[in-house]
Amino acid sequence: MMTPRLFDLTGRVAMVTGASSGLGVRFAEVLAGAGATVALVARRTDRLAAVKARIEKAGGRALAIPADVVDRGAMRKAFDEAQAAFGCVSILVNNAGIAHSTRAVELTEEEWQRVVAINLDAVFFWSQEAARRMLAAGEHGAIINIASVLGFGVAKGTAAYAVAKAGVIQLTRALGLELAFKGVRVNAIAPGWIVTDINRDYLTSEAGAALKREIPVGRFGEERDLDGALLLLASDAGRFMAGTTIVVDGGQMVALRGS
Ligand SMILES: NC(=O)c1ccc[n+]([C@@H]2O[C@H](COP(=O)([O-])OP(=O)(O)OC[C@H]3O[C@@H](n4cnc5c(N)ncnc54)[C@H](OP(=O)(O)O)[C@@H]3O)[C@@H](O)[C@H]2O)c1
Numbered sequence: 001m002m003t004p005r006l007f008d009l010t011g012r013v014a015m016v017t018g019a020s021s022g023l024g025v026r027f028a029e030v031l032a033g034a035g036a037t038v039a040l041v042a043r044r045t046d047r048l049a050a051v052k053a054r055i056e057k058a059g060g061r062a063l064a065i066p067a068d069v070v071d072r073g074a075m076r077k078a079f080d081e082a083q084a085a086f087g088c089v090s091i092l093v094n095n096a097g098i099a100h101s102t103r104a105v106e107l108t109e110e111e112w113q114r115v116v117a118i119n120l121d122a123v124f125f126w127s128q129e130a131a132r133r134m135l136a137a138g139e140h141g142a143i144i145n146i147a148s149v150l151g152f153g154v155a156k157g158t159a160a161y162a163v164a165k166a167g168v169i170q171l172t173r174a175l176g177l178e179l180a181f182k183g184v185r186v187n188a189i190a191p192g193w194i195v196t197d198i199n200r201d202y203l204t205s206e207a208g209a210a211l212k213r214e215i216p217v218g219r220f221g222e223e224r225d226l227d228g229a230l231l232l233l234a235s236d237a238g239r240f241m242a243g244t245t246i247v248v249d250g251g252q253m254v255a256l257r258g259s
Contacts, residue, residue, distance in 0.1 A: 007231040010035030013086045014234070016076070017126060018068050018096030020047035023146065023197030026223035027093050027230055032060030034231060036091060039063045039082035061086070069096045069122035079129055087193025091139035091234050092130040093199050094123040094168075097146065099198050101157040112160045119164035120171070127175055128156035132185050140183035144233045146190030147171050147190040151248050167191075176243020185242045187233045225250075 014031040018024035020042035028038045032055045040048050040062055043252060048064035055062040063085050067074035082089050097119045100111060127143050134141040151165030169232055175186040193211065194201050202208055203220055212220055229246045232238045247253055 006237045007129060007176060008035055009091070011232075012036040012091055012234075013039070013082065013089050014091035014093065015039040015041060015082055015089045015130070016093040016095055017093040017122070019051055020044045022198060023191070023194065023223055023226065024093070024095040025051050025144045026226070027095055028062065028229055029055060029058070029060075030227050030255070031091065031234060033058065034235070036234075037063075037067055037086045039069050039078065039086070039089065041065050041069070041078055042096065043068055069106060069126065070117045075126060075129055076120075079133060083133070086141050087224055088133055088137040089130055090139045092126060092136060092141070092143045093146065093234075094126055094143065095146040096122065097198070099161050101202070103157050104159045107160060116164050116167075117162035119161065120167040123168050124171055127171075127186065129202070131179055131186075132242050133174070134184050135182055141185070142238070143175065143179075143184065143186040144230065145186070145188040146247055147172070147188045149190050149192045149247065149253050151190055151245075152247075152253060158230075164257045171244055173243045178235060180242035185233070186236065187238065187241055187243065188245040189229045189233070190245050190247045190249070192221055192247075193254040194223060194225065196223070200252075214252065214255060215249075216255050219250065221248070221250060 014036040016024050016028045019028045028040055032038045040051055045066045052062040052064045065078045065081050066235035067078045123145050145168050147168040148165040150162040151169045154162045172186055172188040229248050
C-alpha cells in the first residue's frame with residue numbers, strides 16, 4: 001500500500017486486539033502496510049497464524065499472541081511478548097468485542113457481565129497497561145478504541161452492548177484528557193454497520209435490508225471504509241487529536257428515521 005509520509009508508521013510497534021477476524025484483521029493489515037510491526041491478539045490461534053502469514057507475505061512483520069482480553073495475566077504477558085520481540089507497543093487498537101441480541105428483560109447477569117467485561121472493562125485495562133508502558137519507556141503513542149454508533153444511539157436487543165460502547169466513548173474522553181499532555185493520544189472510532197461475523201446473519205436478513213435503506217450512502221460499510229480514520233488516529237497526521245471519537249457510518253447517525 002502506498003502511504004503518504006504523513007501516515008507513515010515505520011518503526012512503530014502496534015498491537016491489535018480481536019485481530020483474528022473482521023475489522024481487527026483489516027486494522028492489523030493496514031497498520032502493517034503503513035510500516036508498523038504488529039502484535040495480533042485474539043483467542044483463535046489458527047486464525048491469528050493465518051493473518052500473521054498474510055502480513056509477512058506482503059512484506060510486513062507480525063507476531064501472533066493468543067489471549068483472552070478479560071484475562072489480566074494474559075494481557076501483561078501479551079505486552080511482554082510484543083515488547084521482547086519488537087520493542088514497546090506505541091499503538092494499541094482496542095478492537096476485540098462481542099455483540100448480543102437478547103432483549104433487556106431476558107438478559108442474564110452472566111451475559112451482561114460478559115459483554116461489559118469484553119467491550120468496556122478490557123478496553124480500560126489494556127489502555128492502562130499500554131499507557132503505563134509507553135510512559136515508562138518515554139514513548140509517544142496512540143490508543144484507538146473501537147466504539148460504535150450504538151454508543152450514541154440504541155437499538156432493541158443491544159442494552160449491554162450499547163451501554164458498553166457509550167462507556168468506551170466516555171472512557172476515551174477521560175483517558176484522552178489524562179494522557180494527552182504526556183504524549184499518549186487516546187481516541188476512538190465509532191463505526192456504523194459493517195458486515196462481519198459479528199452481525200452477518202442479522203444484516204443479511206430482511207431486517208438488515210430495511211436497515212440498509214436508512215443509510216444515506218445506500219450501503220453497509222466495508223472493512224476498508226475505516227482505513228482512513230485508523231491511519232489518521234494512529235499516525236502523526238492526528239497529532240492534535242485527543243479524546244475524540246470519529247464516526248464512520250455512511251451518514252446513518254445524521255439521518256432522520258424514514259428520511
Ligand atoms: N461490524 C460492525 O458493524 C461494527 C460496528 C461497530 C462497532 N464494531 C466493533 O468492532 C469490533 C470488531 O468487530 P467485528 O465486526 O470485526 O466482529 P468479529 O468479526 O466478530 O470480530 C471480533 C473479534 O474480537 C475478538 N474477541 C472477542 N472476544 C474476545 C476475547 N474475550 N478475547 C480476545 N478477543 C476477543 C474475536 O477473536 P477470537 O474469537 O478469536 O477471540 C474477533 O477477532 C468490535 O468491538 C465491535 O463491537 C463493529
